[in-house]
Amino acid sequence: MLNPFRSKPASAVIENDALIVHSQEPFNAEPPTDRLRAAFITPQHHFYVRSHGAIPVLDAAGHRLRIGGMVATPLELGMDDLRSRFAPVSVVATMQCAGNRRADMQRVRPTSGDPWAPGAIGTAEWTGVSLADVLRAAGVEEGPALHVAFESADECHVAGRSFLYGASIPLHKAMGGEVLLAFVMNGEPLEAEHGAPLRVVVPGYAGVRSPKWLTGITVQDHPSDNPIQADDYKLFPADVTAATADPARGMTINALPLNSAICEPAPHAALKPSATVLRGYATASDRAVVRVDVSADGGRSWTQATLEDKPDQRWSWFFWNATLDLPKGEHELAVRAWDEAGQTQPALPDDTWNYKGYLSAAWHRVSVIVA
Amino acid sequence: MLNPFRSKPASAVIENDALIVHSQEPFNAEPPTDRLRAAFITPQHHFYVRSHGAIPVLDAAGHRLRIGGMVATPLELGMDDLRSRFAPVSVVATMQCAGNRRADMQRVRPTSGDPWAPGAIGTAEWTGVSLADVLRAAGVEEGPALHVAFESADECHVAGRSFLYGASIPLHKAMGGEVLLAFVMNGEPLEAEHGAPLRVVVPGYAGVRSPKWLTGITVQDHPSDNPIQADDYKLFPADVTAATADPARGMTINALPLNSAICEPAPHAALKPSATVLRGYATASDRAVVRVDVSADGGRSWTQATLEDKPDQRWSWFFWNATLDLPKGEHELAVRAWDEAGQTQPALPDDTWNYKGYLSAAWHRVSVIVA
Numbered sequence: 001m002l003n004p005f006r007s008k009p010a011s012a013v014i015e016n017d018a019l020i021v022h023s024q025e026p027f028n029a030e031p032p033t034d035r036l037r038a039a040f041i042t043p044q045h046h047f048y049v050r051s052h053g054a055i056p057v058l059d060a061a062g063h064r065l066r067i068g069g070m071v072a073t074p075l076e077l078g079m080d081d082l083r084s085r086f087a088p089v090s091v092v093a094t095m096q097c098a099g100n101r102r103a104d105m106q107r108v109r110p111t112s113g114d115p116w117a118p119g120a121i122g123t124a125e126w127t128g129v130s131l132a133d134v135l136r137a138a139g140v141e142e143g144p145a146l147h148v149a150f151e152s153a154d155e156c157h158v159a160g161r162s163f164l165y166g167a168s169i170p171l172h173k174a175m176g177g178e179v180l181l182a183f184v185m186n187g188e189p190l191e192a193e194h195g196a197p198l199r200v201v202v203p204g205y206a207g208v209r210s211p212k213w214l215t216g217i218t219v220q221d222h223p224s225d226n227p228i229q230a231d232d233y234k235l236f237p238a239d240v241t242a243a244t245a246d247p248a249r250g251m252t253i254n255a256l257p258l259n260s261a262i263c264e265p266a267p268h269a270a271l272k273p274s275a276t277v278l279r280g281y282a283t284a285s286d287r288a289v290v291r292v293d294v295s296a297d298g299g300r301s302w303t304q305a306t307l308e309d310k311p312d313q314r315w316s317w318f319f320w321n322a323t324l325d326l327p328k329g330e331h332e333l334a335v336r337a338w339d340e341a342g343q344t345q346p347a348l349p350d351d352t353w354n355y356k357g358y359l360s361a362a363w364h365r366v367s368v369i370v371a
Numbered sequence: 372m373l374n375p376f377r378s379k380p381a382s383a384v385i386e387n388d389a390l391i392v393h394s395q396e397p398f399n400a401e402p403p404t405d406r407l408r409a410a411f412i413t414p415q416h417h418f419y420v421r422s423h424g425a426i427p428v429l430d431a432a433g434h435r436l437r438i439g440g441m442v443a444t445p446l447e448l449g450m451d452d453l454r455s456r457f458a459p460v461s462v463v464a465t466m467q468c469a470g471n472r473r474a475d476m477q478r479v480r481p482t483s484g485d486p487w488a489p490g491a492i493g494t495a496e497w498t499g500v501s502l503a504d505v506l507r508a509a510g511v512e513e514g515p516a517l518h519v520a521f522e523s524a525d526e527c528h529v530a531g532r533s534f535l536y537g538a539s540i541p542l543h544k545a546m547g548g549e550v551l552l553a554f555v556m557n558g559e560p561l562e563a564e565h566g567a568p569l570r571v572v573v574p575g576y577a578g579v580r581s582p583k584w585l586t587g588i589t590v591q592d593h594p595s596d597n598p599i600q601a602d603d604y605k606l607f608p609a610d611v612t613a614a615t616a617d618p619a620r621g622m623t624i625n626a627l628p629l630n631s632a633i634c635e636p637a638p639h640a641a642l643k644p645s646a647t648v649l650r651g652y653a654t655a656s657d658r659a660v661v662r663v664d665v666s667a668d669g670g671r672s673w674t675q676a677t678l679e680d681k682p683d684q685r686w687s688w689f690f691w692n693a694t695l696d697l698p699k700g701e702h703e704l705a706v707r708a709w710d711e712a713g714q715t716q717p718a719l720p721d722d723t724w725n726y727k728g729y730l731s732a733a734w735h736r737v738s739v740i741v742a
Contacts, residue, residue, distance in 0.1 A: 251661050255712035290622050341626035342730040346717050359713040
């Protein structure tokens with residue numbers, strides 16, 4: 001597998017040829033789902049990478065973070081300032097791309113974007129400082145209609161335009177305590193692909209709102225006007241096309257819908273006629289998953305999977321497993337989750353299809369053959 | 372319409388023969404949906420009533436509320452004590468029965484419970500005192516695994532057992548500030564059917580967790596063991612029956628799933644061939660509804676309804692309208708909502724059917740004839 005970054009300090013992620021690479025530049029890759037499901041905390045080298053341009057290689061020692069806008073005391077902080085002035089905070093949080101499982105939607109009709117399988121998701125222990133602490137140190141104004149805009153060092157090339165990456169979140173989310181400025185992932189310094197030396201981690205929101213290679217934070221009375229925020233990553237109805245889309249009318253993607261996936265067996269697996277173990281994940285943004293149903297007949301009948309024990313980690317995914325006796329023949333396995341509000345997933349990718357292929361969260365189906 | 376309560380002080384609700392009465396004792400009734408949709412704040416006489424026994428007629432002057440359990444200072448308060456010791460708080464909140472829209476599920480297969488149409492829902496301005504304030508005045512212990520149990524004066528007759536109504540909510544919800552001990556509804560003293568002289572209002576949760584005729588509050592380390600909490604109002608998978616249900620394995624119904632309904636036109640309406648205005652509501656528990664789709668062909672194609680302006684009322688429903696040109700013939704109108712997490716509703720009542728008929732929240736369909 002060609003690695004265009006070999007001339008730069010390469011990390012295990014990019015050299016790991018077990019990843020499914022959707023594009024080399026920008027580098028976009030996800031793990032096969034059996035590797036994804038191997039551990040509740042996803043190792044860095046199995047963690048999906050979503051980039052919008054070349055991966056910046058930044059000098060941590062000289063890195064500066066500027067905090068400005070609607071604050072009493074604008075700040076400029078180095079990495080040592082962050083570590084020395086603020087209490088360390090760790091959060092176990094699942095990160096998920098808004099395009100996760102897009103491949104299922106593309107089987108209905110083509111969409112823009114890479115054909116992500118269910119691997120554009122991962123869970124890490126992120127360590128850094130609380131964004132709320134940093135904003136309070138800057139004397140942030142508080143108000144219900146304010147936003148926190150992030151500016152990053154990566155140059156994006158999207159729809160013919162080149163610009164530095166930016167995005168924003170509502171201030172009330174930024175002040176929630178769970179949002180981090182992170183410099184450590186699973187106990188190790190952040191690797192380049194994951195945003196070294198400093199990234200945002202917004203638990204419960206789509207990955208797009210957790211910028212990597214962070215250089216600036218601005219508190220303002222409107223969302224970021226960066227194309228990533230203002231134009232891209234919007235959810236549209238099914239009849240809207242690239243030609244007719246008005247970004248101002250699209251829904252800004254922040255929190256993500258209830259989702260689940262079968263990680264094992266793999267699609268088109270050839271199985272022996274015996275007890276077959278299904279394993280997968282389910283995730284519900286800021287809610288708890290309370291039930292997972294699996295089907296061996298495409299959703300005509302269901303049985304309940306076992307939700308595996310998990311630590312009290314509010315922002316992380318849920319793992320589940322189920323054992324089904326499958327007779328000889330072809331079987332369409334399916335999974336759907338239920339959250340604590342009694343919400344379940346729509347059945348068909350047609351029900352949520354949109355031309356950008358975002359928020360693909362219908363029942364996940366995997367066909368297998370028992371012979 | 373027979374009114375078994377005429378010997379007691381009857382109110383406008385029970386005497387209003389515009390309500391669809393599912394049972395007289397216990398009194399269970401809902402408004403026709405066109406009346407429901409007539410005003411954002413539902414008048415008392417159009418507000419659904421869900422009872423589990425005879426409606427108590429309590430003496431406000433002598434009414435006492437006892438607060439005990441894991442509190443430093445157990446309290447016993449009269450209505451005047453509540454009014455004089457605590458700040459008045461008003462919240463506009465939607466109340467919805469866990470059985471709302473059950474009739475749609477019963478068209479798939481029979482369930483237990485009354486065949487509620489989409490009218491077991493209403494929105495009121497509730498005024499009272501904050502439950503959090505009262506619990507703090509009692510010196511409540513705080514802990515993540517604690518519960519607040521409510522005891523009421525109404526005698527329930529359920530599944531052959533008679534008991535006083537009780538239910539509970541997690542302490543973290545009780546301390547959220549939005550949960551009220553209410554004695555005023557839409558500016559008027561509570562009527563008997565709505566819980567006079569004192570009821571709980573838990574915005575975002577199913578009505579079952581907002582007990583009427585409140586007499587006691589207990590802070591404890593487990594949910595209420597009242598049959599309403601421990602046995603009834605649980606969500607089960609589709610293959611569970613009354614004979615096989617283990618209440619300990621059912622999901623406790625608190626927050627409610629995304630839901631929507633067409634309030635006008637009515638089912639089987641005979642319409643003229645011209646622009647037809649659809650009106651309805653959508654609700655998403657603690658989330659915002661951001662889009663509503665309507666269909667004139669049973670969900671094969673969709674257009675976007677207009678979300679009507681609403682005040683900044685976090686806990687209330689959303690009203691929507693849409694105008695469709697319907698040619699002559701039969702049409703299956705349908706509606707589905709989307710929330711701020713990009714979640715939408717399942718398509719078919721089959722997808723969420725359960726033997727108790729709870730949380731019926733598939734696309735709402737209304738057949739009409741244009742001639």
